[in-house]
Structures are given as C-alpha cells and as structure tokens.
Amino acid sequence: MSQQKISALQLFYIIIGFEVGNKFIFGGGAPAKQDAWITILLGMLFGLILMLIYVKLSDYYPGDTLIQMIPKIIGKYLAYPIILYYLCYFTFLAATACRDFSDLIYTTILTETPMPIISVSFMVLMIYCLRGGVETFARMGEAVFPIYIFSLIVIWILLLTVEDFNMTNLAPILGNGVEPVLKEVFPYAITFPFGETVLITMFFPMLNKKQHAKKVGMAVILIGGILLIINSMINIAVLGPEIYSKQSYPLMSSTRMVSIADFLERFDVLVILMMVAGVFFKVGGWMYGVSVGITQLFNLKDNRSTLLAIGTIIIPLSFLYSANYVEARELGTNIIQPYLHIPLQIIIPILLLCIAYIRRKFNPENSSV
Template sequence: MEMEKENISSLQLFYLFIGFEFGTTIILGVGEGARQDEWLVLLISTLCGLILMGIYILLAALYPNQTFVQMLQVSLGKFLGYPIIVIYIIYFIYIAGRVCRDFGELMVTTILVETPIVVIIGSFMVLMIYCLRGGIETFGRMGEAVFPLFMFSLGIIWILLLTVKSFNISNLTPILGNGLKPVLTEVFPSVTMFPFGETVTIMMFFPFLNKKKNAGKAGFAVILIGGILLTINSVLILSVLGPEIIQEAQFPLLSATRLVSIADFLERFDAIIILMMVAGVFFKVGIYTYSAALGLSQLIKVNTMKSILLGLGTIITPLSLLIGNNLVSFLEFGLGFFNNKVQPIMQLLIPLLLLCIGFIRKKFLTSKNN
C-alpha cells in the first residue's frame, strides 16, 4: 500500500473529524461541573479549539506534505524527535483503547447485558482493522457513508427530546449564577482538551488531502460546526434533565432519551443512541488507530501498514480492558489526571514548540538565502 498515492477530499476529512469530535463526547457529556452553564463552557471551548486548530494549520503550512510524526523528525532531530514520536504513538494507541472501553461499557450496560465486554470490543476491532487495511481512501469513503446516518440519528433524537414533558428551557438559568470561575475551570484544560484538542491527529491526515489549500477551511469547519452542534446538544439535554441530574448521569444523552414517550406507545429509543455511539466510535478509534499505524510505519520506514494495523488491533482490545478495574476508576483517571495533565502537553505545548522552531528555521533559512 503506497501511502503517497492515496488521497482524500477535504469534505471526507471534514466528515471523519466531525464524527471524531463527537465520538464519545456526545454520549458521555462534558462540562457538567459548570451546572446550568455547561452550554457556555462548550461555546468558549469552541473558541479555544479554533486557536488550537490555528496552530495545527500553521504547522501544516510550515511543513507541507509532512505528517506530524515527520514534522517531529525534521524539527527535533533523531535523538530528541524519536522518543517523542514513540510517546505520541503510545498516546494514540492508549486513547483508542479508552474509546473502545467507553463503547464496551455502554453496550454491556444497555442492550448486550449478558455479552462479555471482551467479545464486544474484540468484534468491533476486527471490523475496524478490516476497514483500515483498505487504506485512507477506503476510510474516507466509509466516513462519507456513515456520517449522514450519524447526523440523521442525532436529528431524530433532538426532535424527540423536544417532546419530553419535563422539557424546560429555564433549566439553563440563571446564566453565570455561580459566577465565571466554574465555567473557566471547565473550559481549560478539561473541555478544550476533550474533545477539541484531540483534533491534533488531523496533522496526520493533512498530507493526504487532494487539495492542500483547503486544509484550513476543513480544519476550522470541524471545530466550529462540531462546537455548535455539541452546544445545541447540551442545551437540549439540560432542558430535559436539569443540571442536578446531568451531574449524576453516567450517559446523559441516553438518560434524556429514555424519558421520551410519545402517546405512551413509542418509547425506549436506546437503539438510536447505540447506533450513534457505534458511528462515533468508528470515527474516533479509526483515526487514532490509523494515526498510530502511520506514525509507526514512518518511524521504522516501511511502505505498508497492513501488518502494523493487524498488530495494533491485537494490542488495543486487551489494553482497553486493562486500563481501569471498573468504570468509575476508568472515568476518573481519564477525565481527571490524563485529560488535565497529559493532554495539554500533547495537544498544545509540543505543537506550539514545533511552531516556534518552524518559524525560527524559516527565518534563518530566508536570511541565509538573502
């Protein structure tokens, strides 16, 4: 599989990363600590996400036709660059495992209660690796096919939430009732890093765009449209559940959807939520797994990723089960220490360092040529 010959359109990239951004975010929810101001947290975090995306787009312009892994090799050299690349590959694999675990936990607590979680995650990874082995073009086409289904399901859920008897828009008031501090505490690093900062993986995909000039448009559109859709979702869930119940709910969107009852006949729309979760996890796990495989293939300089993908598939399934003993400890670590301490380094500090090095190199080379 020759990587250089593969291309995806900016629209395919947009579909993949909107789904990636929603991924598990729409199911797990974010920013609950701000209570009724959760929607405001998402709006402000979207602006922070646009700044992060600006950094990634500038890096893509400074290092054209290079993935993030190749940027690290060129900027930091062999001795400093290689260890950081290995850390990023482990980071991509780890998050793929976390997302699989989120998916597995939702399935075993809702519709597949009797099925072992290892069977659910293992089956999903077999399908995922089968798709990714077809290459980035196949993955892009799958994104085109799955994205409309995802958005259609989301649209139906939103319409159904408007019919819930407990729906009350005044659950969003008083705005900033607890002051600005709880909002800003949730904005950074928490919600800015998850989900917006996770789009750092987009730098692994920019070189495969058939029209490189559209990289900026696609990147900013992912953050802006994704942020607006997540904000709308947050407003609807808050209006149905209220801030107190949201803080206690493991899966807020699922809890809100379970309150839907049309004429005491149409109820239990869990299947639509599960369908969305499968679609979201498909995008997120696919992008992280592909990024890890691509990074590893560029590090060890091989042209084919098929065997690497197969190896990653066998690693991610057991890893997802070993990450946490139970769901509570798993979520506490992921949404606490990992998101607040590790993610800012990987998503902000290192890309910012690369950007500074890139600007200095460009200035030095320009003055040298003159």
C-alpha cells in the same frame, strides 16, 4: 509508503466524526451545571486557536504528517522520544474509546455477552476497514456520518416532546459564578474533544487539494462545537442542571424519557446507534494515526501490516487501564489530562510551531531538512 488521496469533504467527515464521536453521549461541562454549554463554547474558541497551530505546522511542512515534521523541526535524536510519546498516546486513546463503547453496549443491550467478545468483534471490523487505506476509511465516513447526524436530529426532535422539557432550566446564566465555568474550560472542555483534533495533522498530507486544509480544520471545530452546544442545551432543558451534572450518559438518560402516546418508547436505541457510529470514527482515527506513524518511523512499505498488531494491543489495554467507569474517570482527571492531553495537544505543538517559525525566519534554506 504509497500515499492515497482524499477530498476536503471526506477529511471533514472523518475529523468531525472523530471530534464529536462519543462526546455527544458523555455530554460535557457537568460541574458547571446549567452553564455547561458555555464551557463548550469557550472550549470551541480555544479549539480554533489550536487548529490554527496545527494548520500552520502543516503549511510549513505540507507533505508531512506530524510524525515526519518533528525530526525536521528539532532534529532526529530529540524527535524519537516525542514521536514514541505520540504513538503511545494515540494507542492509549484508541483503547479508552474502545472500552467506553464496550461498557455502553454491555450495560444497555448485550448484558449477557462477555465484554471482550464485543470489543474483539468491533476491532475485527475496524481492522478490516482500515486495511483498505485512508480512501476506504473516508468512503465509510461518507456513509456513516449522515446516519450519525440523522440519528442525532431525530433524538433532538423527540426530546422536544418530553413533558419535562423546559428552557428555563438553562437559567440563571452564570448563576454559580464564573469560576466553575473557567475550571471546566481549562483543561477539560479544550482537550476533549477539540484538542484531540491534533490527529488531523496525520491526515493533512492525504488531502488532494492542500489549500483547503485551513477551511476543513476551522469547519470541523465550528460545526462540531455548535452541535455539541445545542446537544448540551437540550439535555439540560430535559433533565435539569442538577440531574445533568450527575449523569454519566446524559443523552441516554434524556432519550429514555421520551414517550409518544404512552406507546412509542425506548428510543435510546438511537443513542446506541450513534455510539457505534461515533466510536467507528474515534477508534478508526486513532488507529490510523498510530499505524501511519509506525510505518513512517520504521520506513515500512505500507501500514496494513501494523494494524493487526495495533488491534492486538488495544483490546487487552482497554481492559487493563481501568476496572470500571469511576476508575476510568479518575484516571482521566489525574493522569490523562496533565500528562497526555495538555502536553501533546497544546504544549508540544506550540513549541514545534515556535521552533519551526524561527528556523524558517533565520535559516530558510535548511528549515525543511
């Protein structure tokens, strides 16, 4: 497969957009109430450790994606089940992000439009963009991410004008004890969104300057984490800890409280704009990862031929995996966290790094075979 190249800044736009894409809308750390921002802070610190693991794997195998590394580390036959595990994981999370997008759009602005039409329209746009390759995706990221951040900053400024805005809602710090915070940090705050950046291992070989990989990875976690912390604090200050902990879309609820001179209202359209931009990165990142993985697994010439098939799978899967929002959250807690996120984001990368280190230390001449 011919490999296009992207700059460090372009990779940063793609992965940070992917990391925070729909996390702003869903908030995070709700069970910790006023300490939700602390769960994100601790999740970010663990996320930095995970990123160091991903970067070190890339240093050991600089020209390889995660899919190409695995057979070199544990052998071809043991690698196939794990590779399929990752490909199914990428596909499933693309479907969940697509469903989240369709649910939000359907329940807010396109209530008369059948949800499958929303999903199919978005998927057609996504396939069209990704068929141009990683360079096209990166250029789209350069155009979309500034819009995303601009919308977020405008929302934050507007939220500061809300009459109920009160920073004392963040007190008392650890008022409910340490236990609710720790329960939320592991695994939820670590795996979503910081652990999902395991996808960056599918993009590292595309960097035109490999020495910038660590800087990009660390910047993604740090800047993304800081933005999420600020967002969480502002939402709690507006809604209060009790309401914040019960909201499915806290940023949407906060924005609906904005009213300037009893005339300018309904700024939640900016949240919708953010969701569209965020899901572009989220679904695009997962789809690109699985398409490249399939291409490398079966030694295809390029990944464009796989995108239509992947999109065809994602649309029905997004409607089959859950009937509604509540069922989707239960599935996330009972299935996705223990059987997908934790093994594929944490356990397997750590084991791969340990085995790769041992191979290089005791058998350096065959460590990259």
